[in-house]
Amino acid sequence: MSAEQKNSNQELPIPKDLLEILVCPMGKAELRLEGDKLICTRCGPAFRIIDGIPNMLIEEAELPPGIQSIEELPCVKEGDAKL
């Protein structure tokens, strides 16, 4: 999380301490907040925050451009995440 995001707690869609500990459920990489989405900083899947509840199900995440399936995520291909 950037310093700018830390300084704007009032606008965060989820509590700051929750935001700070969540990681990508696949490769366990850090996430960055973009609007109402949490983006994996390694492979790029976007996890939506709906009604203040982050949806960390990889099956329901938006995959980054050029990635058609979970199997194609770099963390999976490099053996750092189990399917």
Added chain:
Amino acid sequence: MPYSKQDAFRQFENWSAGYDSSVLQKLLFGPSHSRIAAELPVAEPVQLLDVGCGTGRFMELVLVEGRAAKVWGLDISKSMLTHGKQRLRRYNGSAHIVQGDAERLPFPSDYFDVVTCSNCFHHFPDQQQAVCEMFRVLRDGGRVMLIDGYRDNLWGRFIYDFCVVRVEGPVHHASARRFQELMTTAGFTDVWQEVTLGLAPFILTVGTARKRCADDLDRQRVLSTQPLSTPEAVRRAA
């Protein structure tokens, strides 16, 4: 067909509306929650993750009793969590909920003091992976507390392997022995179990994440020509 995460997701979405008023709350869920809560010392408020938190009843219990400083809940069902959000609103800042998969926990390693899981373990398709994830997110010395239906006697098999399977599909209630195997394979030590009999019998399995032992073992593997591989060996190495 084997039981899948999609089956679990669909079932809990359907059950969420009547979940809190179900007779199972009195028969099984409530007693299970009380049993786990009793294992948490009041004097040491902990960071607790409840896997399969449902509508947050156990999370509320431990906060009311002062047995956790902060409680994090994870569940696959958005509908269950929506009910949980309403329940936990008054504990703003002490309770957080996340929709997620027990086999792919979206939390960092070595973070929680306690991980609990009550009466949903039989819904996990890959139970070993779920226990390994619980081990990963626990800090060194942290404890896992699992409760699920006890099916190692005639009544238990009838309830869980016949009645529950007819309602829920091919879910899998692990035997006491299988729970021990899952725990030791994941790396847990000091594993102990306790059975509570009754109309809906349940078994509590508790294990400790001794991560320094695991580190020692890794070092010893490098140094030794005869690698240690069993949990007993891990304890001896420690």
